[in-house]
Amino acid sequence: MDMMTFEPTPPPQPKRRGRFVSWLAASVAGAVIGSVATWYVAPKWLNQGNVAQTQLTQTNGKKSETLPLQPTASTNTNMIAAINEVADAVVGVINIQKQADFFSNQVQNTEAGTGSGVIFKKDGNTAYIVTNNHVIEGANEVEVALANGKKVKADIVGADALTDLAVLKIPANGVTKVASFGDSSNVPIGEPVAAIGNPLGLDLSRTVTEGIVSGKRTMPVSTSAGNWEIDVIQTDAAINPGNSGGALINSAGQVIGINSMKIAQTGVEGLGFAIPSENAQPIVEQLMKDGTVKRPYLGVQLVDVADLSADVRNDELKLPSSVTQGAAVTAVEPFSPAAEAGLKSKDVIVAINGDKIDSVSALRKYLYTKTSVDERIKLTIYRDGFETTVSVTLKTKQNNQS
8 A cells, every 4th residue: 555755854963062152142133133123114114004094095085195186187178168159059950841641641740850050140039040951951841949958940041952051040039159150261181170960869969079170072962953063171070960050160169161961881980071161151141132042054954974875975966986975965944045045955065165064063063153144155065966066145043953
C-alpha cells in the first residue's frame, strides 16, 4: 500500500555563545529602531487616513479637493441663445382634408399630415407664416399649433409648387416671437446650424438638431407643377418628416433656410436640405402681394428628348442622329403664346435666344430666371427634321404651366 512520505528533519545545530550574543544585540537594536519609527510614522499614517476620509467626505458633499468640478460651460453658448431666440417662432402646421368614411358614407375632416412653419411677420392683428407648399397642398383647411400648444385656423395667403413655398396668416393673439432672417448667400461651408421643427408630428414639437452647412447644391426635384431644379443648403443636421417648413438657423439666431426635403434611403444619413433665405425672400414677397408667383409661360406640354427611345426620335420626331437632347412638344394650349407663334406638337426646342436647352427643367429655369412677361424670345427648334427659328412673345398665367 501507498505510504505517506516525510522529508527528514534537519539535525539540531550546536549552540554557540558568540552567535547568540550577536543575535540578541541585533534584536534589541531592531526593537529600539522599530519603536522610534512607530512613534514618528504612525501619526502621519493616521493623519493620512483622516485626510483621505476628509477628502471622501468632501467628495460626497459639496466640494472636492481631489477631483474638483467646475461649473458646466457650454462649448457653443451662442447656439443655445440662438435656439432660445427662435424656437417659439416655429409652429406646427396641420393639413386637414375631407375624407369619406367607408362605413358611415359620410364626409368628414381628417388630419392628412403635419409639418412646420416659421412666423416671419406680425402686422397689427395678423401674423404671417412661411412653410413648404407640400405641407399644405391639397388641404381643405389648415391649422397652426402655436408654441403654447394652442391651435388656430390659418388662411392660405399664397403658394408656389415649383419653389415649394407657401405663406399662411393667423390671428396675432398668442404670437410672442417673430423670427429674423439672415442672408444665406454669406453662409460659409462649415457654419454651425440648427434645424428646428416638428419631426414625426406635434408630439415632438420644436425639436432641435444641430450640425453644419455641408454644402450648397442645385437639386433636381419633381413637383406638382413639373420638374424643376432648386438651389438648396445641404446640412447634416437631422431633418425628418414633419420638419418640412421649419427653420434652419445660424448661431446668431437668424433663419437662413426653410427645411424642405431629405434624402431618405437605406444607408443614407446626414443629408438634409433647406431652401436658402435669399431664394425664399422674393417668392414670399410675391405671395404676400399677389397670392401667386407670376411667371412667363409658353403654353405647351413637354417631354425630355433624352427619355424617348431612338425609334421615336428618328421616326416620329425625325431628328438628326446628333440631336439626343432638348424639350419635345407633346401638346400646345389653345390661345397661348406658343399657339400664337405657330408651335406644333412634335416640335423639339433645343435653344432659347441662342442658349442651349437640353431638358424640360432647363427650359423652365431659363424662362423663369432669364426672361420676363411681354418679352419676345427666339426659339430654335427642329420640325420634320429641319432646324428653324420661331419668335414668341411671352405672357403670364396664374398657374405654373410652361
